[in-house]
Amino acid sequence: MSTHAARLAALREQLARQSLDGFVVPLTDEHMSEYVGAYAQRLGWLTGFEGSAGTAVVLSAEAAIFTDGRYTLQVREQVSPDHWAYVPVPQTSVAEWLAEHAPDGARIGYDPWLHTRAWVEEAARALADRGATLVAVSTNPVDAVWNDRPAPSTAPLTAYPDALAGRSSADKRHEIAGWLAERRADAVVLSALDSIAWALNIRGLDVESTPVALSYAIVHADATADFYVDAAKLGDEVRRHLGNAVRVHDRLAFAPALAGLAGKRVVADPERAVAAIFDALDAGGATIVAQREPVVLAKAIKNVAEVAGHEAAQLRDAGAMIRFLKWIEAAGSAGTETELTAAAKLRAFREETGELRDLSFSTISATGPHGAIPHYRVTEESSLPIERGQLFLIDSGGQYLDGTTDITRVVPIGEPTAEMRDRFTRVLKGHIAIATAMFPEGTTGGQIDGFARRPLWEAGLDFPHGTGHGIGAYLAVHEGPQRIAAPNYPGGGPAEPLRAGMMLSNEPGYYKAGEYGIRIENLILVEPREIAGADRAMLGFRTLTFVPIERDLIAADLLTEAERAWVDAYHAEVLDRVGPTLDVEHRAWLAAKCAPLA
Structure with a gap:
C-alpha cells in the first residue's frame, strides 16, 4: 500500500472512532491563509497534492479532491486516481458534491477553525436535503493520525x-x-x-x-x-x-x-x-x-513610502532576473540544466543582492509540458531536463524588506515554432491591453479582464486563471481585495473597484497541455489619469516591473503600430532604468534584448 493510501485508510479508521461518516479537509489554516505553515499542510499530507488551493472530502466508501483550472494537470500528476475522484471547481462545489454523494443520515465532520461560516451554512443546507448532518469537531481527525505533524513555528517577530x-x-x-x-x-x-x-x-x-x-x-x-x-x-x-x-x-x-x-x-x-x-x-x-x-x-492602497520601497525592490530584483535570463539562454541550450537547477540559480542571483529575505512563493520553474501547468511546483521527482525545442517558463518573486516582487518570463530553448510565436504574441497583446487600459473610477478588475483575453479569444483560445492579483508591501504575494478576474475564472469573486494606489499583477497566459506554457507577468500600479475634456475621473496603470520580454518570441506582424510602440518604449525604459546597475557584459546583453522591434 502506498504512503498516501495508508494515510487515507488511517483517516477512515479515525473517522469511525469519532462516529463520523466523512470529513472535509481544506488547504488553509485558522487564519484562512493561502500559503500555510507546515503544521497546517493537511491536504498535502493526506493526498500528495502540492498546489496552493484545494479541498478533499473523505467518505467511508469514496473520496474526492476539488481543484480549480490552475491545477487540472497538476492534481492528476500528484494524486492517485485509484483512491481519489478529481472534481473541478467552481463547476461543482464541495457542498454540491456532498449533496449527491453523502449517505442518507451521514454525519460529516468539519473543523470550525478551517472554514468560514458561509461555507458551514451552505454545506449544512446541502446535507440536510439528504437527511445528513454537518458536525463540528473539537479534534481534527487528520491531526489525530498525522503522527509526525510539525509543530507551529516559534520564529521570532x-x-x-x-x-x-x-x-x-x-x-x-x-x-x-x-x-x-x-x-x-x-x-x-x-x-x-x-x-x-x-x-x-x-x-x-x-x-x-x-x-x-x-x-x-x-x-x-x-x-x-x-x-x-x-x-x-x-x-x-x-x-x-x-x-x-x-x-x-x-x-x-x-x-x-x-x-x-x-x-x-x-x-x-x-x-x-x-x-x-x-x-x-x-x-x-x-x-x-x-x-x-x-x-x-x-x-491594499499603498502610500508614497510603500510605492517607493516597491520601486527600489523592483530595480534590485530586475538586475537578478536579467542575470538569470542571460544565464539560462546559454545554459539551457547546452542541455546541462534542469528545472531544479534553474530555480536554484535564480535564487542565488537574488541572494547575491544581499537584500533577499525569502522568495515570495515557490518558484515555478517549468520546461516543456510542465509549463502548461500554471501553478507547477518542481520537486526532485518531477524535475525535467531543459532541452532544445522547448519553452522554459519561470514565474518567481522575492521578498525584500522594502517590497514584494512577482514576475514571469518565457525563454525559448533553441528555435521556437511559428505556433509558439503566435501564441506568445497573442498573450503579449493582451498584456499590453491591460498595461495601457484607461477606465473610470468605480471600474472593477473583472470588467477589464476580457481586455487580456480578446487576442486569444479571436483564435478560439483562453487561459484558465485570472489576469491579475493584488500584491502586498513586504507581505503576501497574493493580496485582496483587488484583482483582475471575471467571476467565472479562478481568482474571480465579489466585484471590487480599482483605486489609485492599488498594486496588481498583469499576467495573461496560454497553456497547451503536454507541450508548453506561456505567461507574461509584470506588476502594475493604479494611478489617476488626466484626460483633456474628460467628464469622468479616470484611472490607468503604471508598469512597475522592468525586465525584457523575449523578442525572439514576438511575431511583430501580429502587433498593431501602437503595440509595437509600447514594446519599444517599454524596452527603452528597461535599459534606461536597469542598465546602469549592471556590469559591462550584462549591460551589452540587455541592450541587444531591448533593441527596437524590426
Missing part, C-alpha cells in the same frame, strides 16, 4: 520600520478606531495574518514565503489592541515597538477572550474570520457586525 511602512502602528490603529466609531462598534477582530502584520507594523517567519506571524488581534474603539501571540516570539525591541497601547496575551487565550466580549458590538470579517470565531462571539453574547474588516482596503 521583528518590528517593521515606520519609514518603510509609511505610517506608524499608532496612526493605523487610530484610523481603525475612527472606522469603528462610524459603525458604532466597540472592536474588530483581525485574524488574517497580513492584516495583523500591517496594523501593528510587525513581520514574522511563521509561513514560508510570507513574512507574517501566527497570531490574532482585537483592535478597540479607543485605538488600543489586544495581541494574541506566543510570548517567546517577542523580544524587548518588539515589545518597545508595540508600546503600552498593545496588550500582549498568549495565543491560546484568544478563543476565551472572544467569549468574554458580552454586550459588545464586534466586527468580524465573514470572508477572513473562521466559523469558530463567529461561534465564540455568539456564545459569549457579543453582537456581531459581519462585514469586511477595515485593514483589508487600507492595506
Whole structure:
C-alpha cells in the first residue's frame, strides 16, 4: 500500500472512532491563509497534492479532491486516481458534491477553525436535503493520525520600520478606531495574518514565503489592541515597538477572550474570520457586525513610502532576473540544466543582492509540458531536463524588506515554432491591453479582464486563471481585495473597484497541455489619469516591473503600430532604468534584448 493510501485508510479508521461518516479537509489554516505553515499542510499530507488551493472530502466508501483550472494537470500528476475522484471547481462545489454523494443520515465532520461560516451554512443546507448532518469537531481527525505533524513555528517577530511602512502602528490603529466609531462598534477582530502584520507594523517567519506571524488581534474603539501571540516570539525591541497601547496575551487565550466580549458590538470579517470565531462571539453574547474588516482596503492602497520601497525592490530584483535570463539562454541550450537547477540559480542571483529575505512563493520553474501547468511546483521527482525545442517558463518573486516582487518570463530553448510565436504574441497583446487600459473610477478588475483575453479569444483560445492579483508591501504575494478576474475564472469573486494606489499583477497566459506554457507577468500600479475634456475621473496603470520580454518570441506582424510602440518604449525604459546597475557584459546583453522591434 502506498504512503498516501495508508494515510487515507488511517483517516477512515479515525473517522469511525469519532462516529463520523466523512470529513472535509481544506488547504488553509485558522487564519484562512493561502500559503500555510507546515503544521497546517493537511491536504498535502493526506493526498500528495502540492498546489496552493484545494479541498478533499473523505467518505467511508469514496473520496474526492476539488481543484480549480490552475491545477487540472497538476492534481492528476500528484494524486492517485485509484483512491481519489478529481472534481473541478467552481463547476461543482464541495457542498454540491456532498449533496449527491453523502449517505442518507451521514454525519460529516468539519473543523470550525478551517472554514468560514458561509461555507458551514451552505454545506449544512446541502446535507440536510439528504437527511445528513454537518458536525463540528473539537479534534481534527487528520491531526489525530498525522503522527509526525510539525509543530507551529516559534520564529521570532521583528518590528517593521515606520519609514518603510509609511505610517506608524499608532496612526493605523487610530484610523481603525475612527472606522469603528462610524459603525458604532466597540472592536474588530483581525485574524488574517497580513492584516495583523500591517496594523501593528510587525513581520514574522511563521509561513514560508510570507513574512507574517501566527497570531490574532482585537483592535478597540479607543485605538488600543489586544495581541494574541506566543510570548517567546517577542523580544524587548518588539515589545518597545508595540508600546503600552498593545496588550500582549498568549495565543491560546484568544478563543476565551472572544467569549468574554458580552454586550459588545464586534466586527468580524465573514470572508477572513473562521466559523469558530463567529461561534465564540455568539456564545459569549457579543453582537456581531459581519462585514469586511477595515485593514483589508487600507492595506491594499499603498502610500508614497510603500510605492517607493516597491520601486527600489523592483530595480534590485530586475538586475537578478536579467542575470538569470542571460544565464539560462546559454545554459539551457547546452542541455546541462534542469528545472531544479534553474530555480536554484535564480535564487542565488537574488541572494547575491544581499537584500533577499525569502522568495515570495515557490518558484515555478517549468520546461516543456510542465509549463502548461500554471501553478507547477518542481520537486526532485518531477524535475525535467531543459532541452532544445522547448519553452522554459519561470514565474518567481522575492521578498525584500522594502517590497514584494512577482514576475514571469518565457525563454525559448533553441528555435521556437511559428505556433509558439503566435501564441506568445497573442498573450503579449493582451498584456499590453491591460498595461495601457484607461477606465473610470468605480471600474472593477473583472470588467477589464476580457481586455487580456480578446487576442486569444479571436483564435478560439483562453487561459484558465485570472489576469491579475493584488500584491502586498513586504507581505503576501497574493493580496485582496483587488484583482483582475471575471467571476467565472479562478481568482474571480465579489466585484471590487480599482483605486489609485492599488498594486496588481498583469499576467495573461496560454497553456497547451503536454507541450508548453506561456505567461507574461509584470506588476502594475493604479494611478489617476488626466484626460483633456474628460467628464469622468479616470484611472490607468503604471508598469512597475522592468525586465525584457523575449523578442525572439514576438511575431511583430501580429502587433498593431501602437503595440509595437509600447514594446519599444517599454524596452527603452528597461535599459534606461536597469542598465546602469549592471556590469559591462550584462549591460551589452540587455541592450541587444531591448533593441527596437524590426
